[in-house]
Amino acid sequence: MKTLAKTILFLLVVFVIGYFSANYVLRKLAVNAIATLQPRLEQKGIVIENFDYAHVRMNSYNSCAVTGVDLGFHLNKKMYGKESFNADFSARSITFRFADFNEPSFFFTFKDFSLFIHADGTEDQKTFGKLENGYMKTRIPLYLKTPVESAKIILAEMKKLFNQNHTPMDLELEADALLGIDGKEIKVGLFTQRQDNLTYLRLNEQDILKAADEFDLELAEKEAQIISEHPGKVPAMIKITRDAKKLSELEKSKNPRFPEDAYRHIYWSYHLTRTFGPELSKEITDAHETLPGNTKKERSMDYHNNEVARKFADETLSAEEIKDRVLNAPEIIRSPRDVR
Template sequence: MWRSVLRKVGAVALAVLFCLWLGRNHIAESLMDDAVRVVEAKSHKVGVELTNVKTGQVSVSPTFEVTVPDVVADFDWGEPNSDQLRSQIEIEELTMKPALPAHVRVDMHHINLSFHPGDLPADFPFDSFSDGRFQSSALPVVNPKETIKLVLGRVRTLFFENEVEADFNFFGTVQLVGADDEKEDALLYTEDAGGGEKRLRLKLEDLQRIAKNSNVRVGDDTLRVISEYPLRAPVIMFITKHAQTVSKKAKEQDAAFPDDAYRHITWSYLLAKTFGAEFAKRITDSHETLDGNTPNERSMDYHNNAVAREFAASGVKESEIRSLILESPRVIRTPEEVAGRSDLLR
């Protein structure tokens, strides 16, 4: 009797599964429609405002792998705007693969994200992110709201603190300002930092190309440091180019002007004012590994970089630097002065 019952129950179960399998795409479409409405209504609870969410035809494989093509949505990250949401995200394909019990792996292909200037987060230097990919490890789906909130929080931490304990990877193209204020592509990606930590990096070869095209003299050691701080990279490149430009103009106006001292002090000063003395020292010290300088030239540069950090700490204004180059006894103006100095700094 029990065998007969089990056979019947088994037959019914198989029939139900077969019907589910045959109708999986229709069910997925219906569920996706409901999910879109819920996501739009409740997205603000996880720190994102979404609207106009659209997708292509959803499909479910025999192994219940869900594929959602052509995802498009307007969004705002953070506080909602008083007007319409103007930033947009496009995902060519989003795949969700069942993993451990009640877990799913998420894979997004060809992500394109563009911020409207009015929606750009404070201190965020990139206004777009293109041809990206996001891959997660197994994420729990029992409480999707908390899972999404956790992932978004880790992404924020990664971008704004540059290191986070996370179980995902992504890469994509951002743009940095290069020669003649033209934007140039650079690959932004996550790498393992050890201990389960992830950090952001910019591809070194891209920074080398941008520096060369911009006619900015920056060595590979400096570019390696910059590559470790992607959110600072655009500002560092701008400061470097600015220091070279103002010193070149000063030399053109007065052939006797100590432009090397001016360039180093302006560069180090602005780095210290923007990112702090410790980071400024790391950047400028890495620059002094470039070939071509004599020992006296290198000592002069180290000293002037340190003097610039003192200027930044003491409240000197950038507009005062040019006169200080000529008047301050702290500044070394030529390599020949190094031998007679007992106050060399580094």
């Protein structure tokens, strides 16, 4: 019995020493890892400008946590017409947990994180460049023999989630996405849904309707539903819709007889088709026509002009060329009175 007690005591002491020494080792590893990774990241156009954290500790034999994380980095990547970006990331805690020895995997959990990405020299947000109050949890298979390939797969799946709106990766994400256009900033709920072994990205429909009101845009509930299923496309959708409205109103202010409604629909449907393809463009424009208020002839005119614009999308047209077509092309209906 004494031998058993001594053995248990010995193992307990070893565990305690190992636990606390592991925390010290983890801190050293974190510092060394950043120093090692930085030159490699710079080759990829990612420059770490600052990295700090409050604590790093072992939670259990297979889990560790980093708290109070702050990271600033620079992206030398051309995106959205900009040459480079600054980014700031922070998280209350990041937990790493190893599980399943048969199929080794890491579970990553980010709690209360924020991410802000903006182009150099401007704070004007043209995309969901800011996420706040975020929570993310994902399981990542650990291919011990091919860590580089594993990383490539992970990055490709994340890109697919935001570009194509779905991925087979098991990912749970919830955050407030801040959309900023023309000096206004709107908060929209962003979340994931798991269905048929795929993870889908979604936006809160009610938040979309509120955003439309803030940007002075008419939006049907059916339209908001379609938009909520394509979060990565929302900023471009809003920009195209606002541009169509502003340009048509500008032309009307210069010429009271200008066919404002026809121009707005042709410009809008044309650019939606050029940007997102004819199928999604038709879904959006058809959903918009469910708004109450239009007469039967007005609705027929809008449907017709939206379809004509989708055919124009095979060509590259400037705003002035679109205007010329609206004024002169015989296939365009300029007034509800012309509907047959």
